[in-house]
Amino acid sequence: MDKYEKIIGMAKRRGFLWNSFELYGGTAGFYDYGPLGAMLKRRIEDIWRKMYVIEEGFYEIETPTIGIAAIFDASGHTRGFSDPMVVCSKCDHSFRADHLIEGIVETPDALPASEIKRLIDEHGIKCPQCGGTGTFGDVSSFNLMFKTTIGPGAERVGYLRPETAQGMFVDFEHLFRFYREKLPFGVTQIGKAYRNEISPRQGVIRLREFTQAEAEIFINPTEKNHPKFSMIEDTVLRYYPASHQRVSHPAHEDDGGIIELTTRDAVDRAIVAHEFLAYHLVLTHLFLVRVGIDPARMRFRQHQPDEMAHYAVDCWDAEVLTDRFGWVEIVGIADRTDYDLSSHAEHSKKDLSVLIEYDTPKQVERIAVKPDMGVIGPLYKGNAGKVLAALKGLGEEDLRGDEIKIEIDGEIVPIPRDLVEYETVIEEVRGERVIPHVIEPSFGIDRIIYAALEHSFSEELVAGVTRNVLHLPAEVAPVQVAVLPLLTRDELITPSLAIAETLRENGVFVSYDDSGTIGRRYRRNDEIGTPFSVTIDYDTLGDDTVTIRDRDSMAQIRMPIGELAETLRAMIRHGFSDAATRHNQIF
RNA sequence: GCGGCUGUAGUUUAGUGGUAUGACAUGAGCUUCCCAAGCUUAUAACCCGGGUUCGAAUCCCGGCAGCCGCACCA
Numbered sequence: 001m002d003k004y005e006k007i008i009g010m011a012k013r014r015g016f017l018w019n020s021f022e023l024y025g026g027t028a029g030f031y032d033y034g035p036l037g038a039m040l041k042r043r044i045e046d047i048w049r050k051m052y053v054i055e056e057g058f059y060e061i062e063t064p065t066i067g068i069a070a071i072f073d074a075s076g077h078t079r080g081f082s083d084p085m086v087v088c089s090k091c092d093h094s095f096r097a098d099h100l101i102e103g104i105v106e107t108p109d110a111l112p113a114s115e116i117k118r119l120i121d122e123h124g125i126k127c128p129q130c131g132g133t134g135t136f137g138d139v140s141s142f143n144l145m146f147k148t149t150i151g152p153g154a155e156r157v158g159y160l161r162p163e164t165a166q167g168m169f170v171d172f173e174h175l176f177r178f179y180r181e182k183l184p185f186g187v188t189q190i191g192k193a194y195r196n197e198i199s200p201r202q203g204v205i206r207l208r209e210f211t212q213a214e215a216e217i218f219i220n221p222t223e224k225n226h227p228k229f230s231m232i233e234d235t236v237l238r239y240y241p242a243s244h245q246r247v248s249h250p251a252h253e254d255d256g257g258i259i260e261l262t263t264r265d266a267v268d269r270a271i272v273a274h275e276f277l278a279y280h281l282v283l284t285h286l287f288l289v290r291v292g293i294d295p296a297r298m299r300f301r302q303h304q305p306d307e308m309a310h311y312a313v314d315c316w317d318a319e320v321l322t323d324r325f326g327w328v329e330i331v332g333i334a335d336r337t338d339y340d341l342s343s344h345a346e347h348s349k350k351d352l353s354v355l356i357e358y359d360t361p362k363q364v365e366r367i368a369v370k371p372d373m374g375v376i377g378p379l380y381k382g383n384a385g386k387v388l389a390a391l392k393g394l395g396e397e398d399l400r401g402d403e404i405k406i407e408i409d410g411e412i413v414p415i416p417r418d419l420v421e422y423e424t425v426i427e428e429v430r431g432e433r434v435i436p437h438v439i440e441p442s443f444g445i446d447r448i449i450y451a452a453l454e455h456s457f458s459e460e461l462v463a464g465v466t467r468n469v470l471h472l473p474a475e476v477a478p479v480q481v482a483v484l485p486l487l488t489r490d491e492l493i494t495p496s497l498a499i500a501e502t503l504r505e506n507g508v509f510v511s512y513d514d515s516g517t518i519g520r521r522y523r524r525n526d527e528i529g530t531p532f533s534v535t536i537d538y539d540t541l542g543d544d545t546v547t548i549r550d551r552d553s554m555a556q557i558r559m560p561i562g563e564l565a566e567t568l569r570a571m572i573r574h575g576f577s578d579a580a581t582r583h584n585q586i587f
Numbered sequence: 588g589c590g591g592c593u594g595u596a597g598u599u600u601a602g603u604g605g606u607a608u609g610a611c612a613u614g615a616g617c618u619u620c621c622c623a624a625g626c627u628u629a630u631a632a633c634c635c636g637g638g639u640u641c642g643a644a645u646c647c648c649g650g651c652a653g654c655c656g657c658a659c660c661a
Contacts, residue, residue: 013597013612025634025651077661144661162661198588198659206660309661332661442661465623487619515614519622526622535621547621554622 003323007453008203010468014528016040016453016478017204029200029208031446036528039478039509041211041449044291045190047475048213048443051287058186058215059178063167065192066148069157071166074347075340077145077159144195160194165440168216169340172352176218183354183436186217190445204450205325211445217276218436220356221338224274232282233264240301240319241271258299271302273314277335280441284318284331287443292452292472293330297321301329311339320451330447338435345435357431364429367396370421383408391420452476456529462554470529471552474572479530480509481568484521486537488514496536499546499561503534506565508572526551532571534564550576 011017015034019026033041053060072078119125146160161167168175168187179185190213200206237260244257261271263278272278281300289295303315318331345352371391377384390406398404399422404415456471474480483500485492493514500512511530513521518535525533533549535556540546546564547556548571557580559567571579 009598019652022652026653028652144659193661195661200660201654462622467623484621486621489619517620517622517624519620519624521623522621523623537621549621556621 003454003457004203004325007450007457010457010527011037011453016528029197029206031204031207036478037449040452040472040476041445043476043478044449044452045211045213045445047291048190048287048445049188051283051290052186052188052213052215056186056215056283058188058217060188060190061168061171061175062189062191063164063171065161065194066150066158067161067166068150069159070347071170072145072159072162074343075166075169076343077162078143144197146194146196162195163193163442164189164191164212164214165216165340165442168214169344169438172218172341172344173350176354181354183356184217184219184223186215188213188215190214202325204446205322205328207446213443213445215441217280217439218341219276219439221434221437222356224276224335224437226275226279229263229275229279232279233262235263235282235285236260237263237266237281237285238295238299239266239271240299242302242304245301245304272316273335276439277314277316277333280333280439281316281318284333284441284443288318288320288331288448290473291448291476292456293320293448294455297455299327301327309334309336309339311337313337320447320455322451322454328447328451329444330451331441331443333441334439336438336440338437340438341435353433353435355431355433358429361428361430364427366425366427367394367399368423368425369394369399370423371415372419372421375419376415387413387415391415396422396424467523467526469526469551472529472531474531474575477529477531478509479511479525479528480532480572481511482521482525482530482533483510483512484518484533484535485514486518486535491541492536492538495540499534499536499564503565503568506569508565508568522549522554532568532576534568548576548580550580552576555580 008017012019014036016037018032018034020030020032021027049060052058069078145162148158148160150156150158168189171187175185175187190211192209193212194209197206197208200208238258239261240258244259261269263272263282266272266281267275267278272281285295285298285300288298298318298320300316301319303312303317308315313335315332315334317329318333319327319329322328341352344350369392371388373384373388376387380387386408387406390408391404394404394406399420402417404417404420405412406415407413452472453470456473458469458471460467460469470477481503483496483503485496496514497512500510503510511525513524515521522533529551531551533551535547535549537547539558540561544561545558546561547558548564548567549556553576555576567579
């Protein structure tokens with residue numbers, strides 16, 4: 001039994017994760033979060049909100065999970081997310097149909113399935129595997145987006161969003177105004193995304209419905225330094241730059257090319273493209289460690305140039321080392337340049353550029369052309385608009401001579417000199433219009449949850465018996481405190497229930513358990529990662545003190561009930577030993 | 588999607604053409620004990636559908652799911 005099996009087994013037994021629809025046999029690619037899983041997920045998302053929304057000031061928005069076709073035409077998902085497949089009937093190998101006809105047409109990926117099939121037959125394409133001709137079946141197109149229809153009549157196509165990002169790009173104009181028309185600003189969204197994976201076989205690592213937490217940070221393309229860079233420049237991360245990757249598809253491999261560098265070094269040595277990206281690598285690192293990922297089993301892998309989307313400047317994946325799947329991507333952090341906004345501007349025919357004001361306005365000399373449209377209009381009729389545009393584009397040397405020549409639809413058209421006046425004017429230019437660049441950290445929450453479970457899971461020998469422990473950080477542990485009467489007797493149960501109630505009123509998430517022996521209950525709580533247990537025993541009845549047991553060390557301290565809530569809250573924030581050292585009675 | 592293997596309580600496991608064994612877990616009780624102790628007892632399963640048969644969990648077919656390989660993997 002490998003670690004993945006142990007963790008998924010534990011997660012199922014203890015109510016973290018269940019395969020969805022199991023009552024009806026289940027379907028691959030869908031998981032339910034049970035009571036503990038949903039709590040863990042909520043806590044991890046809340047930490048993400050604390051860091052990105054509150055500390056960075058990237059407000060959270062919420063956009064529909066269904067998008068209209070136009071959005072995904074602009075984003076490229078309707079084309080780029082679809083792969084035409086074909087199967088050889090002789091050897092049963094399947095191939096990308098567009099790859100088979102790559103040498104025959106310029107843009108095979110733009111062709112419909114029927115056309116690709118026709119070309120394959122016409123050119124007698126051989127099966128690359130077995131060499132057979134005429135063995136290919138029909139080309140089947142498979143788009144990874146779930147398709148649906150909007151409204152009655154079923155004619156309007158909608159798609160379940162394959163990422164949360166597009167909703168934020170589409171709202172760019174509103175957001176820019178909301179942030180009082182200043183760059184940089186960021187916006188976030190935590191929500192479901194959907195990809196109809198062909199064969200999702202890796203449990204919670206590859207889901208058809210999954211949760212993303214994404215930030216889109218819109219920045220001035222000429223200003224990629226980060227104002228808070230000096231605060232993080234000494235942080236050391238494990239980098240795995242593209243130039244160090246010796247295998248062609250290194251996603252799950254490790255060839256030892258990881259280097260540890262300070263963030264300052266990484267930027268100075270041009271390993272990371274710029275400060276802004278580097279800052280977000282660090283922020284990602286801090287988040288992942290805080291939710292329970294082992295920094296020693298984490299790296300930042302740079303995309304190879306051919307792997308990176310063509311528009312991106314630089315792209316890094318935070319990857320975690322897992323027992324079964326090797327290195328797995330859990331966060332992608334990319335400089336997407338102006339690709340997304342430009343593409344939406346083009347498709348929507350809206351100007352999504354913003355004015356970047358100069359510190360001091362520039363004086364610019366310009367030729368102002370003033371054609372006499374009262375004459376030109378009736379003279380050129382339908383072409384008058386083109387004439388006007390052409391005239392306005394002329395420089396002084398074109399206007400100076402006796403005759404003015406312009407080009408309309410490939411023809412040279414002379415314009416009478418006296419119809420066009422011009423003068424040189426001095427204009428004040430206040431700034432420059434640019435399409436903002438986008439820095440996008442994109443988190444796969446489900447994978448992060450799995451990684452946090454795997455990295456915090458351990459089996460420890462205690463007096464010859466295995467103890468299963470989830471060493472989750474207290475801040476993310478689903479149950480924060482277990483309240484346990486030492487024995488199942490009424491005189492201990494009554495005060496225990498009262499203590500549990502008081503803790504709940506103080507905002508601590510508490511479970512109460514009086515079944516079985518105390519040892520069994522400690523182990524149960526160890527397995528689900530409960531960091532602290534409060535035990536009520538016979539001393540409690542005499543002196544109003546209880547013990548707090550630490551999950552990781554199994555050490556206990558004794559303290560008055562009155563200090564309990566405050567101490568536990570401090571422990572959840574800062575750990576057991578800090579708070580424990582203020583109490584002597586460790587046993 | 589293709590090929591191979593597999594499918595028995597929550598988990599694990601025995602078994603076979605006549606409705607199912609044990610363990611762990613869980614509930615109740617005893618024990619009154621600070622790290623999965625013990626005892627009693629209870630709950631609980633043959634993936635789904637169809638066929639063959641007097642009778643199918645067992646044999647056959649189909650589906651679904653899981654594992655492995657191929658392909659795919661923003």
